[in-house]
Amino acid sequence: MPQLLGIGEVAARSGVSVPAVRYYETRGLLTSARDGGNRRRYPRSVLRRLAFVSAAQRVGLSLEEIAASLAELPEGRTPTRSDWTRLSRSWRARVDARIAELERLREDLDGCIGCGCLSLRRCALYNAGDAARAEGSGSRWVREARGS
Amino acid sequence: MPQLLGIGEVAARSGVSVPAVRYYETRGLLTSARDGGNRRRYPRSVLRRLAFVSAAQRVGLSLEEIAASLAELPEGRTPTRSDWTRLSRSWRARVDARIAELERLREDLDGCIGCGCLSLRRCALYNAGDAARAEGSGSRWVREARGS
DNA sequence: TCACCAGCTCAAGGGGGCTTGAGGTCAAGG
DNA sequence: CCTTGACCTCAAGCCCCCTTGAGCTGGTGA
Numbered sequence: 001m002p003q004l005l006g007i008g009e010v011a012a013r014s015g016v017s018v019p020a021v022r023y024y025e026t027r028g029l030l031t032s033a034r035d036g037g038n039r040r041r042y043p044r045s046v047l048r049r050l051a052f053v054s055a056a057q058r059v060g061l062s063l064e065e066i067a068a069s070l071a072e073l074p075e076g077r078t079p080t081r082s083d084w085t086r087l088s089r090s091w092r093a094r095v096d097a098r099i100a101e102l103e104r105l106r107e108d109l110d111g112c113i114g115c116g117c118l119s120l121r122r123c124a125l126y127n128a129g130d131a132a133r134a135e136g137s138g139s140r141w142v143r144e145a146r147g148s
Numbered sequence: 149m150p151q152l153l154g155i156g157e158v159a160a161r162s163g164v165s166v167p168a169v170r171y172y173e174t175r176g177l178l179t180s181a182r183d184g185g186n187r188r189r190y191p192r193s194v195l196r197r198l199a200f201v202s203a204a205q206r207v208g209l210s211l212e213e214i215a216a217s218l219a220e221l222p223e224g225r226t227p228t229r230s231d232w233t234r235l236s237r238s239w240r241a242r243v244d245a246r247i248a249e250l251e252r253l254r255e256d257l258d259g260c261i262g263c264g265c266l267s268l269r270r271c272a273l274y275n276a277g278d279a280a281r282a283e284g285s286g287s288r289w290v291r292e293a294r295g296s
Numbered sequence: 297t298c299a300c301c302a303g304c305t306c307a308a309g310g311g312g313g314c315t316t317g318a319g320g321t322c323a324a325g326g
Numbered sequence: 327c328c329t330t331g332a333c334c335t336c337a338a339g340c341c342c343c344c345t346t347g348a349g350c351t352g353g354t355g356a
Contacts, residue, residue, distance in 0.1 A: 008302065018303090019345060027343090037352045039303050055253060060208070063343075088257050095254045099247055105203060106243050109236050156332065166333090167315060175313090185322045187333050211313070300354085309346070314339105321334070326327105 004033070004041040014050035021050070028067045029053055048084075049073075056091065059098055152181070152189040162198035169198070176215045177201055196232075197221075204239065207246055 011018040024030045025040075030049060032040035049070060056066045069091065073083055159166040172178045173188075178197060180188035197218060204214045217239065221231055 006302075017345080020343080022304090023344060037303075039352085055256075057343095058253065059250065092254060092257050095250055095257065099250050099254070102207065102243055102247050102250070105206065106240060106247070108203075109240050109243065154332075165315080168313085170334090171314060185333075187322085205313095297356100299356090302351105302353090304351070305349090307347090310344090312342090314341095316339070317337090319335090322332090323330105324332105325330085 004035075004043060005046070007032075007040045007042070010042050010046055010050070014047055014054070016050050016054065024050075024053065024063070027063050029063060029070055052087075052091075059095055061094070152183075152191060153194070155180075155188045155190070158190050158194055158198070162195055162202070164198050164202065172198075172201065172211070175211050177211060177218060200235075200239075207239075207243055209242070 005013075007018055007021055010016075011021055014021070016024070021030065022040075025032060030042075030046060032042055032046075035041050052070065053063075053066055056069065057063075061069070069087065072087055072090075153161075155166055155169055158164075159169055162169070164172070169178065170188075173180060178190075178194060180190055180194075183189050200218065201211075201214055204217065205211075209217070217235065220235055220238075
């Protein structure tokens with residue numbers, strides 16, 4: 001007996017609002033069974049899915065990307081250890097990438113402090129943003145940022 | 149002779165669109181002088197401001213927060229080294245915080261891989277999101293995330 | 297029996313961050 | 327002189343991510 005949850009309880013426990021939970025369903029992040037009175041019933045694993053969604057948003061992923069990621073989990077059965085392991089690992093890579101990006105940014109910022117930003121030609125932060133000049137150079141994180 | 153830039157050149161060099169530059173002005177992130185024909189004229193330092201804006205957005209700050217941050221820079225004169233140093237340092241703290249947050253997340257994720265997420269009671273990611281249970285416990289990054 | 301409250305659906309609204317479009321103004325070049 | 331192109335000012339529209347509201351249903355307890 002899997003002990004199904006109502007949407008209210010799901011919302012309370014996940015910290016996601018009731019309408020948001022329904023919205024996620026329309027966006028394909030979640031599915032639900034219905035009881036006799038047409039009310040949504042969720043297995044406890046939905047809490048894990050929602051925790052995953054919230055965390056992924058925090059990392060900057062769109063709901064669509066998150067949905068794609070979650071689509072790798074089986075809807076029909078309870079995810080196994082290896083299901084989650086695969087997902088967690090792939091996601092960890094994204095977290096790592098994001099951290100690396102921020103660290104690069106931090107380095108630029110340090111360089112910026114160092115140069116005092118008085119010399120335009122030497123300022124990493126400035127040059128990173130100067131598309132007309134940085135074309136073909138090494139520092140182009142701003143453009144990459146806009147593309148992703 | 150500061151060699152002023154037109155909005156088109158500013159846009160091309162900063163990688164920010166022309167309307168976006170104007171929009172930033174309405175949001176108080178930028179100011180501009182006008183020439184005889186009422187066209188905006190920018191000092192070169194606007195490129196630094198825009199690079200800063202793009203970078204700050206990347207870190208997840210809203211335009212309002214960025215505006216508040218930039219408000220500490222002098223509008224009238226060219227920012228001095230210490231102006232930028234102060235700003236960069238305060239911002240670096242935010243970057244550090246964001247990195248720390250992601251690292252915490254990564255640890256949770258590692259724990260999640262370790263436990264295989266089969267035991268709900270032991271899963272860090274799950275418990276972090278379970279508001280009803282985590283109340284008063286140590287792991288509440290999800291709620292903090294939503295509040296900020 | 298009846299009130300209540302949790303849910304349901306569908307439609308509209310709202311904030312953030314721009315983009316797009318309409319219509320008008322210079323300044324320069326052929 | 328007339329076109330072209332860079333700018334200008336609104337105003338409206340868009341995408342994302344939800345929130346809010348209206349109107350209806352169904353199980354539950356006094």
